[in-house]
Every structure is written in C-alpha cells, then in structure tokens.
Amino acid sequence: MIWLAWKMLTGDRAKFLGIVFGVAFGSVLIAQQSSIFVGLMRRTSSQIIDITSADIWVMDKRQQNIDEIRPMPENRLYQVRGVDGVAWAVRLFKGNVRAKTSEGNFRQAIMVGIDDASLTGAPPLMTRGAVEDLRRPDGVIVDEDGYRVLFPNQPIELGRTLDMNDRRAIVVGTCKSTPPFQTFPIIYTRYSQAVHYIPRERNTLSFVLVKAQAGQSVAELCRRIAQQTNLLAMSWVDFLMFNIQYYLENTGIPINFGITVTLGFIVGGAIAGQTFYLFTLENLKHFGSLKAMGVDNWRLIGMVIFQALTVGLMGFGIGLGLAATFFEVTERSGQGDLRGMFIPWQIVAITATAVTFIVLAASLASLRKVLFLEPAAVFK
Amino acid sequence: MIGPAEQFAATLAPPVPRAQAAVHCRGVTKFFGADETKVTALAGVDVDIPYGELALLVGPSGCGKTTLISIVAGLLDATAGEVEVLGANLDTLRGSKLVRFRSANIGFVFQQYNLLPALTAEENVAVPLLVRGEPRAQAVRKGAEMLAEVGLGDRRKSRPSHLSGGQQQRVAIARALVGEPRLLVCDEPTAALDARSGQNVMQLIKRIAVKSDRAVIVVTHDSRVYAYGDRVISMSDGKIERVEQPLAATA
C-alpha cells in the first residue's frame, strides 16, 4: 500500500514537483523570514553575545538596554569587587564615537573599551593582529566590516590611523564580530584609552563584568550584588533577553517583522497546504475505488500520511537548502544588510514543525473527505 | 423502462430457486435525507440473482439501480429489508468484516473505469490483490495474466492515458476479476463508450466473467446491450417492475 501511495504521489511528475516546490517555497518563506527576524534581534545584542567570559553584567539601575548607557562612577567597580562570591570584576566602556579617517571622513562608530589588565571583553575572533596588540600605544582593533566603512575601497592593512576626539588611533588588528544593529564599525580599545576618545564626561563606567567564584550560584550572586550595590546585575543570558525584550517592546521591529513572519507562515502554509490538499482531493475518486475494493480507513490514513510526510520532508529539505543558500550568497556578496545572518537550529526545528503541521493539517482536512466518503460514491 | 418489443423480445423469467440465489433481497428499502428532503430511492425491492448468469439491471435514470447495487455490494446500508449476499446476511457484517468480505468476494467495474493513472495496466489489475496483501511481484504477474485474458497482453506496460476508453474498461474488467470474486458488480460499464466498444465490453463480460459459481450484475440503460443478459431486471421508481429472459438467450 505504501508502494501504491508512492506511485499515486509521484505518478504525475509535474504535479509531484509542483507539490514539493509548493512545500519548499513555504519552508523558504518561514525559515528565511524568521531567521532574519532572529538575526535582527541578535544584532540588537551583538556586544553582549560577543562577550562570554563574564558571568554577570552589572549596570546602572535605570539602564534599559545596551545602547543607551547610564555611566556609573568609578567607585562602583570597587563596590562590586567587594561583594562575596565575586571571583573578579572588570570595567567595560561602551559608547558611540565619531571617527575621522585619514581621508578626512567622519563616521559614527561603536567604541568598546576593555579592561586594561585582563583585556576581558576583547573581540571573539581576530583576523589580523592579536588582542595583545591593544597594549600598544593608541592601538585599536576594528571589525572587518567596519574597516571597509572607515576605509572604503582600500585593502585591509594594519597601521592605518583614525582620529577620534582629536586623538590619534592606530589600527593594530582586525576582527570578526557579531554585526551590530546599526551597521556601525566597532572599535575596540583599552578602557584607559577609550575615555580619551570620547568627549570628556563625569562618569565613564558603562558596565562592570563579573566572574562568579567556582561553585557560586550566578543567580544568587546577582541578587547579592544588586542588594549590596543598588545596581542592576544580570546573568549573561538574562541581560541578552532583557535587551532583546526592550527592542521587542520599544521598537517597530516586532510589529513589522511580526507581520512579515506571520505572512511568511500564512502564505507559505497556504501554498504548502493548498497544493497538498488539492492533490488529495484530485485523488478522491481513486481513494473511493480503493475503499470499495476493500481498503479500510486506517490504511487510507496511512497512505495519506505517508504522502504528506514524503512531500513535507522533501519540500522542507529543499526549502531549507534554498534559504541557507540565500544567506550564504548574501554573506559572500559582502552585502552588509544581511551580514552574519544564518538559520539557527531552533528555526530549523520551528520550520520543520510548521511544515509538518501544515502538511498534516492539509492532509487531515482532505482525509476527512476520504474518510467520510461514502464508498457508494464510487458509482457517482 | 424496458425497450419496446421490436428491439427486444423476451418472456418472463422463472423464479430463482433459493439455493441458486447469489443475491437475495426482500423488502429492501432505502431513504436518503429526512423530512421534506427525504428521497425514497428504493421502495421495497424483492429480487433474486442466481449464480452462473449475467443479470442486467435496467430502468430509467433515477429509478434506484445504483442504490440497489451499492447495497448489494456492501457499500451502502439499506434503511430496511433483508439482504443476503453469497450466503451472508449483510446486516451481520460490519466494519472491518464487511471490508474484508468485499475485498474477498466482490469485483467492481465503474462507468468511468477509475484506473489509477500513475500505474501501468498490469499494476492496475494487480491492485485488488495488493489490497488483499499479496506480494507485489506475484500480484503484478497475476495482473499480467489476467490482462492477457481480456486481450490486452501486449499493453500491460501502458498507462491508462495511453489506452482507448474501451481498452481502459477492459483493464478495469481484468482488475475486477483478478481476485476471482463470486459477485461482479458493474455500473453502466458501457455508458462512456461508443456503440462498438460497448458491444465488445459486453461480449467480454459475457465470455470471461460468467461462471457457474459467480453472479454478475450489470447496470445499464443502454437498450442495445439488453440481449447480452441472461436475465433482465427492470426497475422503475425504486421497485422491481419485471424480470425477463431475452428470447435469444433461451432459444
């Protein structure tokens, strides 16, 4: 009977391909749209994502996200260091700077100032130079994509200079970073230097990064830091979520993208479901004759489910392949808007679930017709 | 309504002895719908159809022919009445038992052939055997043999779309007979065919389907094929009007 189901499904090549591509197209829409959405959300938190060595982020209580910084006085660092269970605590500066390139262009950039001693918070992946080079006077590391923004149409090479707040900076390394939400270059430097690259401010401490002592519960330590310092302390994951939550609640991204993703689901689902539904309906007559010839409902269900799963699996595979190719091509083309976007496994799972659900729903909808088909209808 | 005498000369048929009746119906009634929309499709049908004969069920459109064979073939429940088929009381066969009974005993031929377009002729013929659970290779081999019997041995690899209507109906007849059913039910098998192919199909049924241990029922309103019947059962308004034997057949 499985053989029969397979034959019925594939007998008409054109129709079969039509169904599979219907499902594939649906999968592409779902996977691609939700990946872009997730990618954008990741971007809002890219600097959090890239700093994984600390367990806890400590910041001003009024801080709502990673971008609008409420600087803290320096002594906060020492207060945090004094909390029980803290293995180490270091400064982190994050802010926006205006960088003037050697050509005289001004560019907005994100500045990350990391602890002078430990270099905690350094870029995750160096492509040229080494993190240690930051110790050199005026040394900065620039992310590769940012480099192209700062020095357009020039080969990437170390030693180029930038000017920020009338102070010179030398590019001593390039790195790969998770692309930020505003596609600004990211400039890494030491904390002590960072404060000179920005206009003078009273307070400059953006975050305190904390490592918990071995065996110390991170959640418990967060509570203790908050209690003793009156600051906001969150685990890495919580801060990531906190930040994403902020963007979800306070920007148009969720609405706009929510609509796009929903449309992806609906349109993709409709196409995938519809093509399969029509296929079963077209075969209703044949299911009827099989019923008359003594195929019971269970076996018919088995046949339709087998067909649905076959189509679902093939369409899903092709769709996912296409979506992945899309991101691969945009990545290779160096097109900045979709840089660093990929399909996380969760979306693979969600797409698989959605496609299975859609195709099964479509086949159940059409099965209803098959199951309640009076066998006598074969004579109609 | 049966055709006028110049087309078809017949005498009333003698009653079928109880022991020879493959199908035995008494007071079979069928209503569709309820209340205002209630349709009486069968209004008390008494009929016996013997083994070893080709019985034609004739009558105007809407008189209940299809309803009657659907009930006899176990595809539809009668509202009331007694239906005994091949010695089994259909009332006592339910669900999967009835499905198995159909698959083991009844062959079907439809007006629109209902062949699976994706399968070759021999594979189509093999379907009832596959339904019964026979291994595919064996089923297809038997299918090919059966196709040879209906004169399509050379077309066994053809898809239905490459066969004429008459050929497709012959494939369908092979499919209906491959499982050696004891009851063959055909609903208007010639209605979609031209006169000549229709005659061929009737000749084929007469030649290979009729056997001493099998009953064959052919529904038709095509008066040109009445002469093929051993017994012509005329229906009108949900009732049996008369049962006749064509003179040619008895002569």
Ligand SMILES: Nc1ncnc2c1ncn2[C@@H]1O[C@H](COP(=O)(O)OP(=O)(O)O)[C@@H](O)[C@H]1O
């Ligand atoms: N499923 C059904 N629902 C309602 N009425 C039906 C149904 N099937 C048949 N009928 C009615 O029952 C009567 C007999 O139909 P049918 O057995 O198909 O006649 P025939 O095959 O002789 O043309 C007709 O009036 C038809 O409209």
Ligand SMILES: [Mg+2]
């Ligand atoms: Mg009819």
